[in-house]
Amino acid sequence: MKGGAKTLVEPHRHLGVFVARGKEDALCTRNLVPGESVYGEKRISVEVEKPDENAPSGVLKEKIEYRVWNPFRSKIAAAILGGIGEIYMKPGSKVLYLGAASGTTVSHVADLVGPDGAVYAVEFSHRSGRDLVNMAKKRPNVIPIIEDARHPTKYRMLLPMVDVIFSDVAQPDQARIVAYNAQFFLKTGGAFMISIKASCIDSTIEPALVFAKEVKKLQDEKFKPREQITLEPFERDHAVVVGNFRVSKKASTQ
């Protein structure tokens, strides 16, 4: 084989996520906007053959582009690599993303949910909001909202009910913010995914204790945490908690 080994892209256990194996060893998502990077990440092009009657050889070669999803910059990617059981986001999902920042992870979530899904990205800071809006210009399934996530009433006109809420707001009252948003927008039985930075909530106690306290808070707010994972090789003292919202006892046994 000339020019080094080709890269092989395999689907990950989670729908919409892929793993590139070749010279690189990387998590990636299928690029919605081929030919462009959002934050300077590497792109991987793979040629696949598709059966096609009109083509002379019976197959049509198609180029698919993937973008590398850096776990050192994205909590979701770190959680996936850590082996989280369920991320609830899949192609076609509607996701409310609180704390979108510059939209680096948002762009990958947008790739993941695909053109049938939607990502409602809320960010308060105008400065990083500008990058977010620029990213959203190219991706029709991203709806940027430059508002304070503490006041969901301000953007309630923009949102339908969503399947998943993801939150990375790094505020001490994060659980309350998520709960308030969930009351407005999250479907019954919908899922949440929260990234907790221990030092942002309480820097005086053990991180494990902070996580436990946050989980308790979530349980009080009608959330049902299913799983918690720390993001160890990629982030220090961070955890991601996933679970469902307003699960009836009967539904949960199914």
Place this chain on the structure above:
Amino acid sequence: MSSWKKVEPRRMHKERAQPERRQRLGLLEKKKDYKLRARDFHKKEDELKRLREKAALRNPDEFYHGMISAGTRTARRRDVADAIPARTQEEHALVLHHDANYVSMKRSVEAAKIDRLKSQMHFTALAQVSGGPRRTIFVSDDDERSDIAAGASHDAKRLPGELQTKDRSPAKPVDPAFEAQRLSEQTKVYKELAGRVEREEKLHRLLLTMETERNLMSKGKRQRVKDRDEYTGEPAVYKWRQKRKR
């Protein structure tokens, strides 16, 4: 009539070359080469003779101050006069400053390269080794305990490194040659990453040491609060006494 002599055909004299069997001795020595060699040999011979005579006629009571002040750093004697003039304190500080700038530049270059490598090498196979993430699965009393035990919910039984479930994407036959090459290339990149991380750490320690050295040239009373760590190479820590500014 010597000019006539030139006209008549004469034998062509070719330069003699070193015979084949004496080739190991190098080029054939000619008279002019011999002369150079002989002159050099005799010069050395004379010098040795002179030194022998000088040693024989040595005065055992002879004394010069240079005998004490000059030292032998390496095998050769070095006079104090030819030593490099010592730098002043300011010059030394400036040199240290330049050195530190260079090291810090090299370190940031290294850090950028590490970042670039890390962004595409995700340790997908070993993100779950010890010291990695801790997974906690929450189980309430009323439900799903049996499910989890059976591995149905949340893939509790799934091995962490396993990326795919059985039902999706049937296992494709893997080309062993491709697999081998892929692995070797990945190993190469991971090795490079490890090397760069180590180098970056070294540069960081060096920078700390240089900074300490520079600080020690400043004024003020200070005290060593921590010795140099021989194991990690971290420099000693000093504390300066506070002085009231006027």
